[in-house]
Amino acid sequence: MTPKERLFIAEYLVSLNAADAYRRAGYSAKGANVEARKTLTKPHIVAEIARCLEERYKRLEIDADALLKRAETILTADPREL
Numbered sequence: 001m002t003p004k005e006r007l008f009i010a011e012y013l014v015s016l017n018a019a020d021a022y023r024r025a026g027y028s029a030k031g032a033n034v035e036a037r038k039t040l041t042k043p044h045i046v047a048e049i050a051r052c053l054e055e056r057y058k059r060l061e062i063d064a065d066a067l068l069k070r071a072e073t074i075l076t077a078d079p080r081e082l
Contacts, residue, residue, distance in 0.1 A: 001044055008039060009048050013056070 004025050011021035018036035023029050039045055057063060 001048070005039070005042075005045060008036075009045065009052065012040075012049060013052055 004027065008021050008025040008027070011024040012018060015021060018040050019032045022032045022036035022039060027035065040049075
């Protein structure tokens with residue numbers, strides 16, 4: 001994996017926006033949307049992003065169910081009780 005690919009992955013994990021991550025990683029802004037999508041199809045990139053996300057979820061002890069429960073709590077809260 002190249003240093004730029006590693007930086008792309010790190011930037012992608014910040015925003016989950018491939019085109020922005022592609023530009024912030026130092027690649028050309030010209031054609032960033034298309035090239036970023038191509039980068040996200042490379043098996044070693046996909047595998048590393050998946051590994052990093054799994055680590056993040058484990059570290060935060062969070063999953064989709066926990067997020068939905070938290071969202072429900074926020075959405076159904078009575079502002080007068082806050």
